[in-house]
Amino acid sequence: MKKPITVSGKRKTSIAKATIKPGKGVVRINSIPLDIFEPEIAQLKMKEPLMLAGEKYTSKVDIKVSVKGGGWMSQAEAVRNAIAKALVTFFKSKELEKVFLDYDRHLLVADTRRTEPQKPYRSAARRGRQTSKR
Numbered sequence: 001m002k003k004p005i006t007v008s009g010k011r012k013t014s015i016a017k018a019t020i021k022p023g024k025g026v027v028r029i030n031s032i033p034l035d036i037f038e039p040e041i042a043q044l045k046m047k048e049p050l051m052l053a054g055e056k057y058t059s060k061v062d063i064k065v066s067v068k069g070g071g072w073m074s075q076a077e078a079v080r081n082a083i084a085k086a087l088v089t090f091f092k093s094k095e096l097e098k099v100f101l102d103y104d105r106h107l108l109v110a111d112t113r114r115t116e117p118q119k120p121y122r123s124a125a126r127r128g129r130q131t132s133k134r
Contacts, residue, residue: 009082014070018082023062042076049084
């Protein structure tokens with residue numbers, strides 16, 4: 001029997017920690033079953049790695065994810081990243097890794113883009129005050 005594995009996924013300021021262990025195919029995000037998670041668009045985003053992996057992999061494991069920080073969509077993308085990483089790590093499958101990378105690289109590789117900090121005396125990160133020429 002395999003040991004539980006913990007993997008993290010990130011997107012913007014959201015951090016998701018996924019614990020995967022042998023089981024019956026139950027997926028919970030912050031103790032809520034994935035099938036009743038709201039909003040639905042975020043639920044579909046989180047289901048992508050599970051759909052790509054198929055029943056062959058997902059029916060054999062239980063995945064528990066805790067996520068915090070950021071907005072609901074960046075949380076969904078962090079969860080998606082964590083689930084995909086967890087499945088690849090747990091099954092050590094090159095085939096599964098290739099399927100994920102062919103579909104979307106950000107399933108396995110965290111998106112490093114962040115918001116630029118606002119500068120002093122400016123109204124936004126890059127926008128300054130408008131000046132009158134005459």
